[in-house]
Amino acid sequence: xxxxxxxxxxxxxxxxxxxxxxxxxxxxxxxxxxxxxxxxxxxxxxxxxxxxxxxxxxxxxxxxxxxxxxxxxxxxxxxxxxxxxxxxxxxxxxxxxxxxxxxxxxxxxxxxxxxxxxxxxxxxxxxxxxxxxxxxxxxxxxxxxxxxxxxxxxxxxxxxxxxxxxxxxxxxxxxxxxxxxxxxxxxxxxxxxxxxxxxxxxxxxxxxxxxxxxxxxxxxxxxxxxxxxxxxxxxxxxxxxxxxxxxxxxxxxxxxxxxxxxxxxxxxxxxxx
Numbered sequence: 001x002x003x004x005x006x007x008x009x010x011x012x013x014x015x016x017x018x019x020x021x022x023x024x025x026x027x028x029x030x031x032x033x034x035x036x037x038x039x040x041x042x043x044x045x046x047x048x049x050x051x052x053x054x055x056x057x058x059x060x061x062x063x064x065x066x067x068x069x070x071x072x073x074x075x076x077x078x079x080x081x082x083x084x085x086x087x088x089x090x091x092x093x094x095x096x097x098x099x100x101x102x103x104x105x106x107x108x109x110x111x112x113x114x115x116x117x118x119x120x121x122x123x124x125x126x127x128x129x130x131x132x133x134x135x136x137x138x139x140x141x142x143x144x145x146x147x148x149x150x151x152x153x154x155x156x157x158x159x160x161x162x163x164x165x166x167x168x169x170x171x172x173x174x175x176x177x178x179x180x181x182x183x184x185x186x187x188x189x190x191x192x193x194x195x196x197x198x199x200x201x202x203x204x205x206x207x208x209x210x211x212x213x214x215x216x217x218x219x220x221x222x223x224x225x226x227x228x229x230x231x232x233x234x235x236x237x238x239x240x241x242x243x244x245x246x247x248x249x250x251x252x253x254x255x256x257x258x259x260x261x262x263x264x265x266x267x268x269x270x271x272x273x
Contacts, residue, residue, distance in 0.1 A: 037218040040081045040107055040133075056143055057081075058134040069110060069116075069124040069132065075115035085130020086205040087123045090213075098123070100213040100227045102164070103206055105191055109157050111137075126204040138251050172216045175256075181225045182254040185235060189244060200247065204240040229253075 034040075060083055063069055069087060087104040101122060104110055110132070114120040144151040156222060171183050189199045204211070212222045229235040234250050236243045244250055 003004045031120075034083060040095055040109065056135060056139060058136065060131050060133050063126045063130045063132065065126050065128050065130075067126050069126065070120050071123050072120055074114075074120045076111065076137055077229045078136055079109055079111040079140065080124075080134055082108050082110065082130040083131040083133050085132075086127045087124050087130065088127055088206060088210055088214075089124050090236065091122050098213070100206075100210050101168075103127075103210075103214065105195065107195060109135075110159055123129075126208075168214075177215075177217055177221050178228060179254060179256065181219065181222065181229065182250050184211070184215060185244065186243065186247075186251055186254050188242075189247070200244045202242055204242055 014237070058078075061080075063085070072092065082104055084106055086106075087110060088100050089102045089110070090098040090100045092098055104124075110124050113122055114134065115137075140150070140154070144154060167183075167187070171180050175183060188202065188204075191201045193199045206214075208222055209219055212219045215222065217225075226235070226237055229250075230237065232249070234244070234246045234253070236245055
């Protein structure tokens with residue numbers, strides 16, 4: 001049906017057999033009024049040419065918290081630029097357990113995983129009520145031949161994700177629990193800064209469980225690491241609100257310096273709502 005997107009609600013008992021439609025809301029001003037357009041695909045198009053933008057970007061889609069934007073094995077039809085909100089992508093193990101492999105913020109483009117095989121390899125789940133701008137992939141390919149800058153923009157986005165994946169592999173192979181947490185928080189801080197937000201205070205949209213999955217750690221280990229950074233006066237967390245108190249110390253810890261043996265008893269539940 002035109003103007004609708006089928007999404008899968010993860011907490012629905014019949015989530016795999018039947019999906020509820022989400023109505024689409026037309027995007028009136030396209031990219032000219034979007035504060036994260038500089039991080040997105042349309043950087044390769046003349047933003048004052050509405051015909052180019054209209055030919056590339058469809059009506060924006062509103063995705064409810066907990067709903068799937070796409071699932072593993074879905075065919076590639078669209079790339080999705082995150083306009084507002086956030087997502088996680090996860091892979092399923094042979095035992096059926098989901099492993100979080102990335103988090104996505106406004107300005108990021110989802111769906112690049114499917115370009116090689118034309119089928120998605122992961123699930124993309126909204127961490128909050130979010131909006132995306134769909135980009136039909138075939139249309140993108142056609143326009144990229146006409147506008148080389150657009151192809152360069154796509155190449156840049158893919159390269160950015162490859163670099164980020166390399167960083168995660170390095171983190172999982174070589175860093176301690178505290179170093180992984182420090183690397184994660186420093187990376188988030190840099191991403192927020194690139195979007196015009198504070199480097200020292202931001203809200204975590206993911207749960208502690210998702211964070212632990214991404215970092216390759218047990219939930220209890222993440223909570224002890226958070227408590228240790230709090231005792232050291234480097235970071236303070238109130239629920240999901242992060243306040244970085246000592247950025248140089250956090251960056252030094254990320255690089256392997258500034259570690260301190262501080263034993264912290266776990267006094268509070270680790271999970272977040």
